[in-house]
Amino acid sequence: xxxxxxxxxxxxxxxxxxxxxxxxxxxxxxxxxxxxxxxxxxxxxxxxxxxxxxxxxxxxxxxxxxxxxxxxxxxxxxxxxxxxxxxxxxxxxxxxxxxxxxxxxxxxxxxxxxxxxxxxxxxxxxxxxxxxxxxxxxxxxxxxxxxxxxxxxxxxxxxxxxxxxxxxxxxxxxxxxxxxxxxxxxxxxxxxxxxxxxxxxxxxxxxxxxxxxxxxxxxxxxxxxxxxxxxxxxxxxxxxxxxxxxxxxxxxxxxxxxxxxxxxxxxxxxxxxxxxxxxxxxxxxxxxxxxxxxxxxxxxxxxxxxxxxxxxxxxxxxxxxxxxxxxxxxxxxxxxxxxxxxxxxxxxxxxxxxxxxxxxxxxxxxxxxxxxxxxxxxxxxxxxxxxxxxxxxxxxxxxxxxxxxxxxxxxxxxxxxxxxxxxxxxxxxxxxxxxxxxxxx
Numbered sequence: 293x294x295x296x297x298x299x300x301x302x303x304x305x306x307x308x309x310x311x312x313x314x315x316x317x318x319x320x321x322x323x324x325x326x327x328x329x330x331x332x333x334x335x336x337x338x339x340x341x342x343x344x345x346x347x348x349x350x351x352x353x354x355x356x357x358x359x360x361x362x363x364x365x366x367x368x369x370x371x372x373x374x375x376x377x378x379x380x381x382x383x384x385x386x387x388x389x390x391x392x393x394x395x396x397x398x399x400x401x402x403x404x405x406x407x408x409x410x411x412x413x414x415x416x417x418x419x420x421x422x423x424x425x426x427x428x429x430x431x432x433x434x435x436x437x438x439x440x441x442x443x444x445x446x447x448x449x450x451x452x453x454x455x456x457x458x459x460x461x462x463x464x465x466x467x468x469x470x471x472x473x474x475x476x477x478x479x480x481x482x483x484x485x486x487x488x489x490x491x492x493x494x495x496x497x498x499x500x501x502x503x504x505x506x507x508x509x510x511x512x513x514x515x516x517x518x519x520x521x522x523x524x525x526x527x528x529x530x531x532x533x534x535x536x537x538x539x540x541x542x543x544x545x546x547x548x549x550x551x552x553x554x555x556x557x558x559x560x561x562x563x564x565x566x567x568x569x570x571x572x573x574x575x576x577x578x579x580x581x582x583x584x585x586x587x588x589x590x591x592x593x594x595x596x597x598x599x600x601x602x603x604x605x606x607x608x609x610x611x612x613x614x615x616x617x618x619x620x621x622x623x624x625x626x627x628x629x630x631x632x633x634x635x636x637x638x639x640x641x642x643x644x645x646x647x648x649x650x651x652x653x654x655x656x657x658x659x660x661x662x663x664x665x666x667x668x669x670x671x672x673x674x675x676x677x678x679x680x681x682x683x684x685x686x687x688x689x690x691x692x693x694x695x696x697x698x699x700x701x702x703x704x705x706x707x708x709x710x711x712x713x714x715x716x717x718x719x720x721x722x723x724x725x726x727x728x729x730x731x732x733x
Contacts, residue, residue: 333428336519338733339487340669341568341705346378346732347670348409350418351392356553356634356720357626357658362416365718366392367399369675369725370406372711376672379406380732382422384413409463413456415442416718417727420479420556421456423463426518427733435464436517439477443557443722444500445537445641448477476513477501481559481727483518486569489608491520496528497558522608526598529558530575530620531587532659536722537641540648541587543657544625549648550657553634554722561726562663564598567616567704572602575665576617591620618700621662621679622690624716628658634720660719664697666726674705675725678712 349369354362373379383389389408396403413421420443424436440457441448448457464471478501484492491514498510511523531541536552543550556562563575576599577592602615628635630653638658642650650656667676676698680691694712702710715724 335426337485344731348380348730350416360717368713417723419730434470437471437473481561486566489521492524528594533562538645553658553720571614619693629655666724673709676712677715
């Protein structure tokens with residue numbers, strides 16, 4: 293028995309010596325499979341200006357401020373889009389689908405180019421938690437499954453975070469597509485792609501969502517998930533898109549304070565957009581506005597800092613960008629009362645870093661999330677946002693800015709129809725047209 297054990301031990305020792313002499317990665321003796329040796333397909337997120345097969349639209353019926361109905365905005369979005377692209381209207385349950393169908397019928401909107409997707413959700417902005425489609429050179433699609441923490445306001449373990457974090461994964465399963473998971477917390481509204489390998493994001497957003505990740509780790513994930521090679525980091529977004537639960541802003545004419553009804557917390561699609569592979573649209577505040585308004589002054593400082601970054605940046609091939617400037621809307625003010633949904637959100641997060649004591653039970657002045665950059669590009673059409681309302685005592689300067697924003701969009705998209713929609717009812721929730729939609733390539 294001892295002699296047999298000695299032979300076994302010597303045999304094992306010989307095998308160990310042979311194994312150590314074989315170079316790492318060369319132990320495989322069978323010939324390589326040509327299919328396995330080939331490069332895996334590369335995946336990319338197409339530019340929004342490329343051809344789309346569908347647009348996904350989150351439709352919730354809400355009045356964040358009483359008298360301002362989200363249905364009014366959704367109807368206009370559908371009217372503008374359905375002749376150009378298939379619409380996937382996302383609803384939380386069958387009752388909401390029946391309601392939407394009744395609204396469409398009331399406005400004589402045909403449904404041949406519309407389908408519905410039912411999934412429980414509580415917030416409008418499907419670009420941020422819904423399916424994010426990438427494609428490869430074969431035309432195959434897959435969905436990127438990012439982590440989600442309700443725009444940095446809740447923990448990832450929160451019931452709403454968990455409910456909506458899984459939606460992209462569920463869509464992939466329902467469509468029979470592969471989903472690619474990442475621990476990176478990131479929303480679609482803070483990623484702008486030119487479709488050729490360049491991505492623009494906002495530092496203040498991505499770092500707030502991922503405090504435990506280094507810039508290089510975040511970049512590595514973006515490259516893996518979206519096939520980008522070149523990432524441009526802008527600094528900050530607009531003041532009215534800062535965290536709504538930290539500071540207030542000056543009230544009308546600088547008197548008193550106003551509260552943000554909600555915000556996406558520094559998303560790039562509120563102030564900077566790709567309109568073609570080599571052209572970037574960036575918000576701008578003129579010096580004369582900044583001289584008379586502290587919010588405008590801060591917005592000008594931030595946007596000019598971003599402009600310097602873009603001016604010195606290059607695309608994935610080393611070429612500079614064309615930069616077009618877009619005005620920032622005049623801030624408009626509304627009143628929220630304790631009966632309003634927007635008021636309840638303010639009460640829930642009334643711990644303001646600037647020391648403001650929230651006047652519980654009393655009406656407050658509020659501002660929605662306004663932007664001319666939160667437009668949607670689709671097949672043959674661009675949906676922009678406008679704000680001036682003739683019977684609301686709004687300044688004529690806002691009307692002129694609405695018109696200028698429309699002119700700029702039409703000049704950038706001469707072959708597409710530009711439709712401007714008053715989006716105040718959905719802006720009260722912290723986002724706009726671009727936030728509420730997501731294109732499918």
